[in-house]
Amino acid sequence: MKTLLLLLGLGISQLSFALSAGQPAPHFSLSASPANPALQLKDFQGKVVYLDFWASWCPPCAKSFPLLNQLRADLGNPDFEVVAINVDEKIEDMQAFLRQHPVDFVTAWDKAKQTPALFEILGMPTAFLVDKQGKIRHIHSGFRRQDVSALRAKIEQLLQE
Amino acid sequence: MLATIMRYFWFFFCLSLLAACQPVKPWQRGSLASEQMQLYQGSLQSSLDDHVYFSKEAASGGYGVAAGGCGCN
Numbered sequence: 001m002k003t004l005l006l007l008l009g010l011g012i013s014q015l016s017f018a019l020s021a022g023q024p025a026p027h028f029s030l031s032a033s034p035a036n037p038a039l040q041l042k043d044f045q046g047k048v049v050y051l052d053f054w055a056s057w058c059p060p061c062a063k064s065f066p067l068l069n070q071l072r073a074d075l076g077n078p079d080f081e082v083v084a085i086n087v088d089e090k091i092e093d094m095q096a097f098l099r100q101h102p103v104d105f106v107t108a109w110d111k112a113k114q115t116p117a118l119f120e121i122l123g124m125p126t127a128f129l130v131d132k133q134g135k136i137r138h139i140h141s142g143f144r145r146q147d148v149s150a151l152r153a154k155i156e157q158l159l160q161e
Numbered sequence: 162m163l164a165t166i167m168r169y170f171w172f173f174f175c176l177s178l179l180a181a182c183q184p185v186k187p188w189q190r191g192s193l194a195s196e197q198m199q200l201y202q203g204s205l206q207s208s209l210d211d212h213v214y215f216s217k218e219a220a221s222g223g224y225g226v227a228a229g230g231c232g233c234n
Contacts, residue, residue, distance in 0.1 A: 053188070055188065057191050058194070087188035088191060089192075113189075116186070117186070117188075121187055122187060123187050124187050
């Protein structure tokens with residue numbers, strides 16, 4: 001019985017309670033650093049936000065950046081914004097990546113790594129599509145070129161709501 | 162009495178060792194994903210090696226974790 005309780009306790013501690021679609025996006029606030037301005041989700045209230053968690057060492061992130069930049073430009077809608085939060089250990093890694101993959105959307109470095117923990121991301125990249133009411137409507141894990149059209153359709157649908 | 166205390170001591174000692182096991186979070190895998198941490202250097206060489214093993218020995222896999230442990234999908 002004791003062994004069973006012990007195993008049960010250990011099992012529960014390993015469980016992950018990831019966010020799911022339909023839940024409100026957790027509020028976060030990143031303080032300003034020399035490389036990026038202060039950023040909080042509230043700044044984008046009333047907009048559809050593609051909140052992307054990425055790192056310089058993640059190959060699909062490198063693939064996604066030009067595609068996301070293009071998608072944002074193609075949509076050209078002021079009610080849509082891509083917000084990319086970097087989780088690199090060193091800010092220099094992020095800066096080198098952005099020099100190689102320049103983008104027009106908002107990027108920020110989370111020094112304390114509070115936001116990936118808050119959003120309980122399970123892999124890199126993970127993106128959250130947040131609607132105008134601040135609710136998570138879609139969670140996108142990984143990134144492939146062929147994902148863009150489905151993403152675009154989802155974003156357009158949210159923009160019409 | 163002493164035996165009971167010692168039993169409890171070892172039980173909690175072992176429990177505390179288990180608590181030290183922490184999974185690496187996806188955003189902590191930067192160092193694991195670096196080239197220096199790879200078991201095999203060079204993706205072309207390892208894919209050729211893999212092909213040789215598969216064609217000559219009908220064996221494949223078992224060279225480490227999928228996707229190099231960087232957590233990328």
